């Protein structure tokens with residue numbers, strides 16, 4: 001059975017996003033595939049059943065264009081019922097040798113992995129909230145286990161950008177519940193290392209054969225597809241993240257603590273809030 005009627009996948013020109021786009025299309029979900037590389041989007045059309053994928057070009061770091069992109073998206077595809085935010089980059093920086101740190105590259109990585117997501121979420125939420133009034137709706141983030149435990153020491157800004165994204169998702173999810181949009185499921189996926197272009201020499205010149213690092217892409221995609229189909233409430237963990245999100249695990253406990261404490265903090269803050277604003 002098709003998982004969605006039509007899914008938007010941002011970052012669908014390679015790796016996880018492309019593989020998920022093909023998997024969804026093969027199983028009956030239509031897909032709107034987004035990325036910067038036009039030739040890759042074109043090639044993707046030939047890799048999926050005819051007519052199941054449409055494409056749109058967007059550079060998510062062009063922040064001022066995001067609102068108009070989303071307007072055009074929903075005007076062309078009002079039937080989108082799921083969104084997968086997947087695009088991302090990973091860069092190495094050595095703060096042991098601070099003179100080698102290129103802050104321009106670092107800023108672009110942060111913008112790609114965090115700030116652009118905030119802009120996308122702001123623009124996408126009104127449609128998803130409206131839809132969630134009548135049906136369960138998924139907003140899926142492809143996050144990173146490195147955002148929970150930053151064990152890849154060579155990528156400090158990548159890890160931090162994903163940690164920021166995780167914190168943002170946690171509170172934005174609660175805000176949807178507080179606003180009455182309980183059927184809007186905000187799901188965070190924590191992949192292991194996966195064999196994609198993320199670690200490719202093109203992006204990380206000091207790695208040789210980095211695209212063969214980690215779990216084979218097809219096995220990862222099959223597991224991701226199955227776990228999204230199982231109707232997760234908060235998280236999908238694959239590989240090392242599974243133990244973190246399992247009952248009693250580090251992230252499970254942190255989420256429990258969040259759910260309890262945010263109630264107390266709201267109550268404590270109540271008398272300080274200006275109700276006329």
Ligand SMILES: NC(=O)c1ccc[n+]([C@@H]2O[C@H](COP(=O)([O-])OP(=O)(O)OC[C@H]3O[C@@H](n4cnc5c(N)ncnc54)[C@H](OP(=O)(O)O)[C@@H]3O)[C@@H](O)[C@H]2O)c1
Pocket residue numbers: 010011012013014015016017018034035036037040058059060061086087088089112142143144145190191192193194195196197198199214
């Ligand atoms: N592979 C892993 O080991 C791993 C592990 C944990 C999490 N992840 C996460 O999984 C997600 C997908 O990565 P991947 O491993 O599949 O890497 P990938 O093969 O390099 O794919 C990255 C995707 O992001 C898109 N993208 C990057 N910058 C963009 C921009 N400015 N505007 C629009 N799209 C942009 C790329 O499209 P264009 O270049 O065509 O724009 C491409 O489709 C990322 O968020 C990554 O952090 C990956």
